[in-house]
Amino acid sequence: MMNLKRVLLGSSRLLAVICCLPVFVMGQNSVTILTGAELNRVVPPGFYFQGLSAPTQMRNSAAARFGTKRFVIAGLVDTAGYAADVRAKYEGFFITDSPIAINGSDLGAGAYGFGFSNDGKMQILDLAGNQILSISTTKDTELKRPRPLMMAKAEAGIRFYSGKDYVTVTAR
Template sequence: MKTVISVRSMLLAAALLSSPITIFYGAALQAQSSTATAKVGILNREQAAAILPEKVFYRGLSAPIQARNSGGVRFADSKLVLTALVDTSGYSTAVKETYQAYLITEVPLMLGDQKLAPGAYGFGFIADDKMVVMDLGANQLLSTTTTRDAALPRPNPLQVLPDPGSASRYRLYLGRSYVTFEAAPKQN
């Protein structure tokens, strides 16, 4: 009888240890501990793609991100800004013009000269050197000016680079055009 109980106990323990809940929480704890020791600064596409969801929701549809065209920043408090180009093939032409990429921020940002609250957004670089940011329902929240960088040696479809003018500011590029961003100053 003791053998049967111990075999049942072992099977129950194995089932619990391999349950989706245990696996999820174990992965979450491992991610938290690695985040706490993670390096502050720019995340390359491999680092950003490992954190970003494979698909994102925007304007009633779910679309895959382009992991090879992603990037981000980890701030000193371990909070993140992540961005990636999105495959918008299922969207209307009007939406595709302004929705080229996805932005997730855990901190308030100064995006160019505009303040953006933490959240998930769609954005695009449009004519007249503008960047537009929309909520997930495709409602425009802000517009800011972009700058063309003719000296950029190797433009990628999307990349995040340091801004040479400030240690705390970054540049979000789509091709040769960019907008600067940084964590917004804390309000007292």
């Protein structure tokens, strides 16, 4: 009789853990687009790139939280002080505090520069201006009110937009 009680108690505990597991997994993979005070708290006021620091354009900044503690933060910066060749490839910063994938290409945790080109590419650059990734973008012809920079929830992660061009960012 005592063994039966132990087996039933152990089985019920195991069942409870198994039933709760999907809730924990969903919480880790859920995506929240930050707004208002939450957005202002995580976006840096300026960003260093290729020897200069430039102020962030807060109105053209976006951030997403994957789960409870993983962030992707991006913002356009005032590139007026940069040389023309730098301004041609660098628009702003892209920060991730954990590994992600952009359109399937892996990117490690770190702070990067980024730029979208007219030929349908997004460039990810290290802080010295060296290209890390070049990713093909998709044009969202259905987007009614494109903005210079924004993030939106997607089926798998987020869409990171520059105007109507976007890439999909997913947690790894």
